[in-house]
Amino acid sequence: MLMVEDVHFSYSSSIEALKGVSLTVDDGEFVAIMGQNGAGKTTLVKHFNGLLKPTSGRVLVDGVETTKTSVAALARTVGFVFQNPDHQLFSETVEEEIAFALKNFGYAPDVIEKRIEWGVNLLGLAQYRKTSPFMLSGGERKRVALASVLAWDPKMLILDEPTIGQDHQQKENLRQFIMQLQSQGKTIVIVTHDVEFVAECNPRVVLMREGKIAADGEGKEILTNPQVLKESSIVLPQIAQVFSILNAPGLPKDVIDIYEAKTLLLKKLGVTSR
């Protein structure tokens, strides 16, 4: 379990990036942290694995305060995949990249080989095992970074903007993959601007604004609230937008699922389903 208690954080004396954030994430939860650029989302999640330490307040991972342990020790529990893969990748080949942390954690060579095999297949990188990550496209590099963290099987996974540069199919793979990890009891925290992706996954949404939590609740509830979203520089998902514009009597506005939308509209249009 992750507990964030009244955390304040300043990068320098003048700007306070987090202004008193409290949040609990239970084991096995799937949380999307959303909000406008500069709201403090990345700053907040960097506290989850101890990359940043609060200026005041506390962050506890499984009951251990992040100031009382090392990032290396926390990393085994909390895996972090950065927004920009170039901040993370440095090895000469994809397989060396994936092997790096595993070696540091002291895994046996045959286990490392299996994990690499598993990771490259899972993320569609098998043909690039011997390729330099820097020869790959932006979207592919992002998946290498993800594979390298998944390989050591952390209990909690933080993905900062995982859908950037990913195409439709890869986003769908990512969604199924997150669902699969969740069914294995993993905790998943994503930082994202991708409203359509969040609408499809319907996780718990934590909305941040100016270093504070502005809203916290079910995805469907928050993503269909135009006022709250606009204040956070987020647009409604397209399905919710259609219902918001329609504003028709007898039609709800809190719809983000395309099939629910279809059923409601067919009924309203008086079309009997074929």
Place this chain on the structure above:
Amino acid sequence: MALIEIKGLTYTYPGATQPSISDVSLTVQKGEFVLITGPSGCGKTTLCRTFNGLIPQFYQGELKGEIRVADLDAAKQPTYEMARHVGLVFQNPENQLFALSVEKDVAFGLENLGYSREEMRKRVDWAMDLTGITDLRDRSPHEMSGGQQQRVAIAAVLAMQPEIIVLDEPTSFLDPLSAQKIFDVIHDLNKTLGISVILVEHRLDLTARYADHIIIMDQGKVRLDGDTRAILASDETRLIGVGIPKATLLYELLQNEGANLPETTPLSSEELAKMLQEALKN
């Protein structure tokens, strides 16, 4: 008038065993807004690098075929010459920014083209205003967030007012409302100044509405090229794995069930909502 004309273009990066784009032919007319999309690794970014001669002049490797941009041979013309015609916004803004302040970064291209001080000041202010970075003018680009850096990279290209602007996922780090505002600005410049725009994007839900024409690439080849609505309605687009906007998909689901909506494929939620409003009136 064709502003970009590519015929049978094939390119292989140095040391690569397979070409990244193969036998690509396409035409972009003056004043068009073209959207290029396709699965990750399909060659979109590589193609963008040919428009201003970075391929082959900077990346080297092997290029075959013909590429004419603004009546110049982009493969042979010096890149500084191509830069007068084509502005390129890279996928990763960090690769593009280098000056110590935002203002200097935005002014850099103009300095190289030898504009007067007055004209430079005017254009830099204009570009910073359009992209909403005026307040950041004295900040160092390297201390800013990814989204802010993207705004600076876009401003630097807009300031030059080239004939063609090529943008490779230019707003990926921006929040949705900011991204929409930037796309609106680019669309507006396309309509008012006649600047041709080539936009590479996966997120058609945000961008399909702006496009006059869509090119879909897959495995280094151009697979589909044509009218936006026709391409979004085609089955082949789905088979390639392109993400269709949710409003377009919902329209199709409704039509398949016998809803009698107009034949025009909607590109945005506004268009679909309008159709539904009409249908509900009757």
